[in-house]
Amino acid sequence: MSTPSAATTSRWRALTHHHLFWPVAVLVALLLVNVPFTPDFFSIKMTDGHLYGSLVSIVLFGSPLILVAVGMTLVIATGGIDLSVGAVVAITGALTCSYISDQADQNALSAVFLAMGVGLVAAVVCGLWNGFLVARMGIQPIIATLIIMVAGRGVAQLITDGQIITINSEPYKLIGGGYWLTLPFSIFVVAVVVAVTVALTRRTALGLLVESVGGNAEASRLVGIRSRRIMIMVYVFCAVCAGIAGLMISSNTSAADGNNAGLWIELDAILAVVIGGTSLLGGRFSIGGTVIGALVIQTLTTTIYTIGVPTQTNLVFKAVVVIVVCLLQSPKFRAKVFGAKFGPKSGAASGGSAAAEPAKTVTTAEAAPKMEVS
Amino acid sequence: MAEPRPVLEMTGIVKEFPGVRALSGVDFRLFPGEIHALMGENGAGKSTLIKVLTGVYSLDGGTITLDGTSVRFASPLQAQQAGINTVYQEVNLCPNLSVAENIFIGREPTRFGRIQWKRMRKEAAELVDRLGLDIDVTAPLSAYPLAVQQLVAIVRSVSTGDGEGQGTKVLVLDEPTSSLDRDEVLELFRLMRRLKDDGVAILFVSHFLDQIYEICDRMTVLRNGTLVGEHMVSDLDQVGLIQLMIGKELDKLEELHEHQLRADVGETLLHAEGLGRTGGIAPFDLEIKKGEVVGLAGLLGSGRTELARLLFGADQPDSGKVTVGGKQVPMNAPNDAIGVGVAFCSENRKAEGLVPDLTVRENIILALQAARGWTRPIPAAQRDELVAKYIKALDIRPANPEARVGQLSGGNQQKVLLARWLITQPKLLILDEPTRGIDIGAKAEIQKLVVSLSEDGMSVLYIAAELEEVLRLSHTIGVLRDRKLVARLTNGPEITTSRILETIASGEHQ
Numbered sequence: 001m002s003t004p005s006a007a008t009t010s011r012w013r014a015l016t017h018h019h020l021f022w023p024v025a026v027l028v029a030l031l032l033v034n035v036p037f038t039p040d041f042f043s044i045k046m047t048d049g050h051l052y053g054s055l056v057s058i059v060l061f062g063s064p065l066i067l068v069a070v071g072m073t074l075v076i077a078t079g080g081i082d083l084s085v086g087a088v089v090a091i092t093g094a095l096t097c098s099y100i101s102d103q104a105d106q107n108a109l110s111a112v113f114l115a116m117g118v119g120l121v122a123a124v125v126c127g128l129w130n131g132f133l134v135a136r137m138g139i140q141p142i143i144a145t146l147i148i149m150v151a152g153r154g155v156a157q158l159i160t161d162g163q164i165i166t167i168n169s170e171p172y173k174l175i176g177g178g179y180w181l182t183l184p185f186s187i188f189v190v191a192v193v194v195a196v197t198v199a200l201t202r203r204t205a206l207g208l209l210v211e212s213v214g215g216n217a218e219a220s221r222l223v224g225i226r227s228r229r230i231m232i233m234v235y236v237f238c239a240v241c242a243g244i245a246g247l248m249i250s251s252n253t254s255a256a257d258g259n260n261a262g263l264w265i266e267l268d269a270i271l272a273v274v275i276g277g278t279s280l281l282g283g284r285f286s287i288g289g290t291v292i293g294a295l296v297i298q299t300l301t302t303t304i305y306t307i308g309v310p311t312q313t314n315l316v317f318k319a320v321v322v323i324v325v326c327l328l329q330s331p332k333f334r335a336k337v338f339g340a341k342f343g344p345k346s347g348a349a350s351g352g353s354a355a356a357e358p359a360k361t362v363t364t365a366e367a368a369p370k371m372e373v374s
Numbered sequence: 375m376a377e378p379r380p381v382l383e384m385t386g387i388v389k390e391f392p393g394v395r396a397l398s399g400v401d402f403r404l405f406p407g408e409i410h411a412l413m414g415e416n417g418a419g420k421s422t423l424i425k426v427l428t429g430v431y432s433l434d435g436g437t438i439t440l441d442g443t444s445v446r447f448a449s450p451l452q453a454q455q456a457g458i459n460t461v462y463q464e465v466n467l468c469p470n471l472s473v474a475e476n477i478f479i480g481r482e483p484t485r486f487g488r489i490q491w492k493r494m495r496k497e498a499a500e501l502v503d504r505l506g507l508d509i510d511v512t513a514p515l516s517a518y519p520l521a522v523q524q525l526v527a528i529v530r531s532v533s534t535g536d537g538e539g540q541g542t543k544v545l546v547l548d549e550p551t552s553s554l555d556r557d558e559v560l561e562l563f564r565l566m567r568r569l570k571d572d573g574v575a576i577l578f579v580s581h582f583l584d585q586i587y588e589i590c591d592r593m594t595v596l597r598n599g600t601l602v603g604e605h606m607v608s609d610l611d612q613v614g615l616i617q618l619m620i621g622k623e624l625d626k627l628e629e630l631h632e633h634q635l636r637a638d639v640g641e642t643l644l645h646a647e648g649l650g651r652t653g654g655i656a657p658f659d660l661e662i663k664k665g666e667v668v669g670l671a672g673l674l675g676s677g678r679t680e681l682a683r684l685l686f687g688a689d690q691p692d693s694g695k696v697t698v699g700g701k702q703v704p705m706n707a708p709n710d711a712i713g714v715g716v717a718f719c720s721e722n723r724k725a726e727g728l729v730p731d732l733t734v735r736e737n738i739i740l741a742l743q744a745a746r747g748w749t750r751p752i753p754a755a756q757r758d759e760l761v762a763k764y765i766k767a768l769d770i771r772p773a774n775p776e777a778r779v780g781q782l783s784g785g786n787q788q789k790v791l792l793a794r795w796l797i798t799q800p801k802l803l804i805l806d807e808p809t810r811g812i813d814i815g816a817k818a819e820i821q822k823l824v825v826s827l828s829e830d831g832m833s834v835l836y837i838a839a840e841l842e843e844v845l846r847l848s849h850t851i852g853v854l855r856d857r858k859l860v861a862r863l864t865n866g867p868e869i870t871t872s873r874i875l876e877t878i879a880s881g882e883h884q
Binding site: 203204205206208209211212215216218219220221222223224225226230283284 | 726727751
């Protein structure tokens with residue numbers, strides 16, 4: 001079977017069955033949609049030594065989401081979920097900004113570093129609390145993290161006295177709004193966090209152990225994995241990622257808004273993880289997939305503005321796109337719509353199966369009455 | 375011989391998985407009112423054939439004819455509605471729901487769209503009663519041991535079609551007896567015979583040859599995804615059957631029978647004193663020496679598993695102490711046991727052993743990696759070498775470390791779990807039902823492995839439902855009854871299965 005067409009087919013097969021194929025395809029498609037509306041969508045210009053362009057903006061504005069989603073990926077891989085990340089974003093931003101605003105010299109580097117430290121310590125405390133409730137107390141993650149999701153906003157409000165604290169600190173502005181080597185500085189922060197996460201999970205055995213705990217918690221316990229410790233670590237890591245995102249958001253606006261900073265970011269982050277192919281049931285995860293998932297969501301937000309979807313309908317528009325993405329990732333759906341070409345080859349269902357799970361039940365039930373008797 | 379028309383005919387069945395041809399052109403037929411055994415080693419294609427028949431897998435080639443009409447099932451529900459009901463090897467019920475709910479799940483009696491809970495419970499109780507089982511249908515399924523859960527699965531399957539639609543034409547029992555004790559098996563057989571008299575065709579898969587010969591009329595033998603032959607049970611003796619199944623001579627098994635256990639065992643490795651857990655097992659003393667194989671005999675539910683779990687720290691004891699190598703060890707978590715070289719293969723492979731999403735390689739290295747901690751990954755070269763070595767040594771098939779472990783057959787999954795622990799070089803290996811639900815070839819391999827491990831100085835605690843197996847392998851046999859360790863027999867010529875049975879029955883020290 002070495003005819004060129006067969007070889008091409010098999011290469012095409014391998015490509016379409018790669019776990020990142022559909023997320024990337026959707027991302028590219030979304031980017032292309034913008035071109036008719038904004039012909040210079042892909043162009044990147046150099047102004048004042050900075051690079052500007054839609055692509056740069058997408059990465060810049062998507063940075064906090066990528067950070068939160070990367071942390072969320074590990075939590076979801078253990079079979080959990082963290083709803084508190086939005087509140088952690090707000091708390092970190094509020095603490096850091098209020099500390100800086102109390103300083104005589106807001107541009108003092110040491111003060112800025114200390115302020116960031118204070119904010120991140122708060123994030124670690126939130127993560128420890130979540131991890132403690134989930135791993136030690138055995139509370140279901142969705143409930144355990146709901147506590148900080150709700151209460152955390154109140155804490156952030158307390159810190160800021162219910163006001164929006166504005167600061168004027170040049171060094172702090174760099175993280176979320178500054179440029180370095182012609183690119184937005186946040187891009188470098190994201191790159192470092194993603195690289196560290198990949199190294200931490202794939203260069204050590206952490207990734208394997210996380211996947212094992214998420215894949216079969218009881219078997220993991222019996223094999224001697226210290227699941228509790230791993231779960232606490234993962235929640236702390238997720239909170240720290242959210243904390244860095246909180247620094248970035250407050251730095252970008254030079255303000256801390258306890259009410260609105262990071263509002264609903266947990267939902268976008270969960271969505272990004274799922275689009276990236278990590279199952280909500282836990283087990284296998286993909287950091288690369290999550291980054292692409294987050295970019296898909298940010299591109300979608302950008303697209304909504306560039307193609308001029310009326311503001312009152314943009315959530316509906318977003319929902320429709322998300323549904324399409326999830327369906328495309330379901331091997332079962334692809335088999336039904338596109339036939340065998342993109343269809344599942346038995347076990348290939350790992351990717352989008354979480355998103356497709358409800359759909360699967362429905363199709364089976366529907367298909368049931370019409371048995372093929374020829 | 376004028377044969378009646380088969381109720382089910384499968385011809386030229388083909389099923390492919392990536393890289394594997396699981397079934398290539400298999401023919402199979404089933405007559406009404408017969409009990410038909412489907413025989414073959416693990417990986418021969420028995421489960422695949424059943425899953426194709428019951429609509430779990432789609433068909434890649436061939437035809438299925440049910441009652442003269444050609445059918446093709448897209449889902450298990452369709453197969454069920456056509457009158458083909460299945461009980462699988464591993465219980466696929468919801469442990470958190472009540473027995474009644476489990477029996478009627480998906481076809482609850484309703485009126486005006488509401489479930490009639492009372493009627494459901496009543497009908498469930500009647501069903502259970504009619505089958506002579508003593509089960510409280512309102513209790514959650516998880517309150518019952520695996521064996522009873524299996525019976526519930528059978529009750530559920532037999533009861534489908536009682537209400538609307540066609541009754542059960544074909545009943546598929548995939549390893550239903552692997553977790554049942556003798557009485558429960560007899561119960562099941564009685565039920566099977568009744569159904570057979572009603573004209574139901576029963577497809578029976580079991581690794582217990584004696585059971586096949588006791589209950590079945592006809593058998594179909596598969597090997598490596600192809601049909602080897604269809605025989606009347608009365609025409610083929612056990613030796614002939616095994617040769618058909620494994621396609622080679624029986625030397626493997628013979629060898630084992632003649633094998634002599636190493637006579638001398640070393641000094642005491644592990645000593646449990648007064649170890650017990652309320653509701654699990656009464657306080658017991660147990661001594662395991664270096665290189666000794668201690669077998670545990672007793673009926674299902676007699677506390678065999680509970681004893682093993684205490685020695686591993688899987689459950690926390692509420693009395694007694696354990697010393698390993700002369701030092702007292704707290705047994706509060708599996709980690710404590712693993713730390714002193716104890717390893718444990720659970721009887722419940724799916725729930726307590728495998729991580730199905732992970733690959734064979736990842737499953738094999740899991741225990742070793744857990745012991746090293748997450749900061750010290752096993753270097754890739756060393757890891758691949760270890761994995762390759764054990765895949766080869768245990769003959770794990772497919773020999774592909776990248777394969778997802780969930781896709782392997784039962785015997786190979788068991789070997790993966792064995793490899794997982796062997797790699798950690800434990801001092802004491804606890805095997806709870808390591809040969810359950812796996813084929814005779816793999817069974818012999820695992821038993822041989824136990825013997826050679828013992829020769830190399832590893833202690834083994836061996837739990838098996840088959841007394842012959844325990845007797846063949848063990849230096850010492852612990853007998854359990856009603857959650858108590860009642861006797862400790864030193865194996866010798868005078869110890870026979872009937873002697874063990876007597877001990878179980880009388881519950882007395884000899």
